[in-house]
Amino acid sequence: MPKLSDFKLVTSPLPSPGPGECLVRGVYLSLDPYMRGRMDDRKSYAESVQLGQVMVGQVVGRVVASRHPGLQPGDPVVGNLGWQDQAVAPAESLTRVDPGQESLSTTLGILGMTGLTAYFGLLHVCQPQAGETVVISGAAGAVGSTVGQIAKIKGCRVVGVTGSQAKARYLREQMGFDAALVWGSESDGPHRLASACPDGIDVYFDNLGGAVTDAVVNLLNLKARMAVCGQSSQYNLDRPEQGSRWLRNLIVKRAKIQGFLVWDFAAEHAQALRQLQDWLGASRLRNREHVVEGIENAPGAFIEMLEGRHLGKYLVRLSPE
Amino acid sequence: MPKLSDFKLVTSPLPSPGPGECLVRGVYLSLDPYMRGRMDDRKSYAESVQLGQVMVGQVVGRVVASRHPGLQPGDPVVGNLGWQDQAVAPAESLTRVDPGQESLSTTLGILGMTGLTAYFGLLHVCQPQAGETVVISGAAGAVGSTVGQIAKIKGCRVVGVTGSQAKARYLREQMGFDAALVWGSESDGPHRLASACPDGIDVYFDNLGGAVTDAVVNLLNLKARMAVCGQSSQYNLDRPEQGSRWLRNLIVKRAKIQGFLVWDFAAEHAQALRQLQDWLGASRLRNREHVVEGIENAPGAFIEMLEGRHLGKYLVRLSPE
Numbered sequence: 197m198p199k200l201s202d203f204k205l206v207t208s209p210l211p212s213p214g215p216g217e218c219l220v221r222g223v224y225l226s227l228d229p230y231m232r233g234r235m236d237d238r239k240s241y242a243e244s245v246q247l248g249q250v251m252v253g254q255v256v257g258r259v260v261a262s263r264h265p266g267l268q269p270g271d272p273v274v275g276n277l278g279w280q281d282q283a284v285a286p287a288e289s290l291t292r293v294d295p296g297q298e299s300l301s302t303t304l305g306i307l308g309m310t311g312l313t314a315y316f317g318l319l320h321v322c323q324p325q326a327g328e329t330v331v332i333s334g335a336a337g338a339v340g341s342t343v344g345q346i347a348k349i350k351g352c353r354v355v356g357v358t359g360s361q362a363k364a365r366y367l368r369e370q371m372g373f374d375a376a377l378v379w380g381s382e383s384d385g386p387h388r389l390a391s392a393c394p395d396g397i398d399v400y401f402d403n404l405g406g407a408v409t410d411a412v413v414n415l416l417n418l419k420a421r422m423a424v425c426g427q428s429s430q431y432n433l434d435r436p437e438q439g440s441r442w443l444r445n446l447i448v449k450r451a452k453i454q455g456f457l458v459w460d461f462a463a464e465h466a467q468a469l470r471q472l473q474d475w476l477g478a479s480r481l482r483n484r485e486h487v488v489e490g491i492e493n494a495p496g497a498f499i500e501m502l503e504g505r506h507l508g509k510y511l512v513r514l515s516p517e
Numbered sequence: 518m519p520k521l522s523d524f525k526l527v528t529s530p531l532p533s534p535g536p537g538e539c540l541v542r543g544v545y546l547s548l549d550p551y552m553r554g555r556m557d558d559r560k561s562y563a564e565s566v567q568l569g570q571v572m573v574g575q576v577v578g579r580v581v582a583s584r585h586p587g588l589q590p591g592d593p594v595v596g597n598l599g600w601q602d603q604a605v606a607p608a609e610s611l612t613r614v615d616p617g618q619e620s621l622s623t624t625l626g627i628l629g630m631t632g633l634t635a636y637f638g639l640l641h642v643c644q645p646q647a648g649e650t651v652v653i654s655g656a657a658g659a660v661g662s663t664v665g666q667i668a669k670i671k672g673c674r675v676v677g678v679t680g681s682q683a684k685a686r687y688l689r690e691q692m693g694f695d696a697a698l699v700w701g702s703e704s705d706g707p708h709r710l711a712s713a714c715p716d717g718i719d720v721y722f723d724n725l726g727g728a729v730t731d732a733v734v735n736l737l738n739l740k741a742r743m744a745v746c747g748q749s750s751q752y753n754l755d756r757p758e759q760g761s762r763w764l765r766n767l768i769v770k771r772a773k774i775q776g777f778l779v780w781d782f783a784a785e786h787a788q789a790l791r792q793l794q795d796w797l798g799a800s801r802l803r804n805r806e807h808v809v810e811g812i813e814n815a816p817g818a819f820i821e822m823l824e825g826r827h828l829g830k831y832l833v834r835l836s837p838e
């Protein structure tokens with residue numbers, strides 16, 4: 197688990213934008229579980245951040261100065277600017293934010309990587325059908341709670357697995373989940389999961405891994421589909437955890453497991469965003485955010501996110517909108 | 518591991534065929550790894566065989582007496598008649614063997630369930646492309662060696678993992694594998710597998726599970742595909758073996774794992790059989806059989822198959838062809 201002393205706040209001179217570049221003032225920084233992986237030196241789908249480098253992260257903000265004809269001062273943009281208040285970046289690495297969006301923050305969340313991750317992982321990888329049972333681990337996270345809501349729109353029975361009674365209540369009462377159960381240190385988790393899924397499990401959206409996933413595999417229905425989005429139960433371990441081998445169950449159930457990244461579906465992002473925006477506009481999706489003020493509070497908020505302290509999408513407000 | 522004393526040879530009066538039934542004299546009984554699962558009381562895709570029941574198994578034989586107009590005495594048929602010399606069965610549960618087949622035995626092997634399992638698991642589940650690296654565990658088994666040959670027909674680099682130097686040589690010299698390595702108790706298996714797969718692994722056909730599969734997962738390429746056909750390293754364990762959790766790798770590589778059964782593709786069997794027959798006829802596939810004589814030797818041969826003592830498809834000759 198990262199600790200505050202692993203981070204350092206550094207003030208450095210702001211460079212001027214060169215040809216084709218923009219200076220951007222950040223408004224919101226997104227905090228996401230994937231960042232934990234970038235703090236490792238294990239091989240992953242992207243380069244690790246080196247010690248002393250600026251931590252990576254998506255920022256939505258406004259152009260302050262531009263040396264590219266396509267962007268003007270004041271334009272709202274999103275880009276991978278990292279954990280910084282202001283940054284200079286090539287204009288081509290920035291995406292102008294659709295002015296129809298109600299708030300800049302949604303660009304980083306439900307109408308951004310969070311919403312797209314939920315959308316493609318559930319709909320493209322798992323292809324849920326109406327009436328099927330969908331289980332989500334890490335269900336109260338920003339991605340998990342969006343997955344559950346989309347599954348409800350598609351007519352599924354939705355069961356969330358989460359870390360506290362308050363979160364379970366939130367999922368049932370505010371996010372429309374049919375059931376939500378707390379996975380704690382008690383050994384009756386598998387039994388309670390089975391009770392919450394009387395018809396077995398057709399679709400599993402995994403943010404967590406570990407014992408929850410083992411229990412799900414034992415309850416799979418024929419032709420079940422599992423999307424592996426995250427394995428956050430494993431990220432802070434020094435060495436891989438040991439668990440029961442269960443590949444045999446995949447034969448018995450002719451089930452499929454697939455890992456995915458939201459970027460694999462880049463060609464379809466625009467279309468998915470229109471769908472998410474429609475659902476949000478029609479109040480079929482609810483968006484919840486947890487916002488902390490100031491870049492100096494980003495490390496603490498990131499650690500709280502890994503600990504699952506608060507609900508919804510974690511954002512750091514870098515400057516007034 | 519089953520032992521000889523778990524089996525009993527019983528002689529019982531032969532019933533006469535009723536209306537719609539046939540009496541069949543068995544010629545060959547197929548021995549297959551899936552049978553081990555039927556000897557368990559664990560939940561699986563099919564009912565377990567109860568103590569005292571006739572063990573299940575596919576038999577090819579000839580009709581002796583028929584009370585169904587579609588079958589005549591002398592007709593060659595295949596059906597799930599179990600481990601018996603002769604049996605009475607409903608004609609509708611029997612399939613007449615294509616008279617074009619060179620020998621009755623291939624109906625149980627390369628032109629039967631064995632060949633179809635290899636065909637669908639490799640081509641439909643894994644969709645290998647020319648130039649990709651295909652790894653097969655349990656490679657010298659009847660299914661595994663067929664998978665490797667089909668992968669070679671499709672232009673892949675084929676690497677087999679097997680249990681002895683003799684089998685590795687057989688795969689390289691007789692089955693056309695590009696490489697074959699022995700997985701023993703030494704700890705350098707993962708390293709040797711990596712050396713045999715300098716371009717990583719695109720496709721994995723898993724008959725074995727356990728440590729070999731763990732090592733494969735560490736070498737997967739982007740968008741790799743794994744078919745789970747068997748987990749024979751796990752079948753004789755009292756409780757599931759513990760292993761490192763590696764689902765995170767599926768995210769990193771956006772890889773897919775899928776369990777399958779040959780019966781899932783029943784609608785396409787006829788077409789696949791024509792393709793297998795063409796390849797066999799053109800000597801692009803080689804067929805190897807290990808035949809033991811007499812039903813009384815079936816238990817011993819079955820145990821030898823689980824131990825991997827001999828090469829090729831295991832058959833018991835029940836009577837002269």
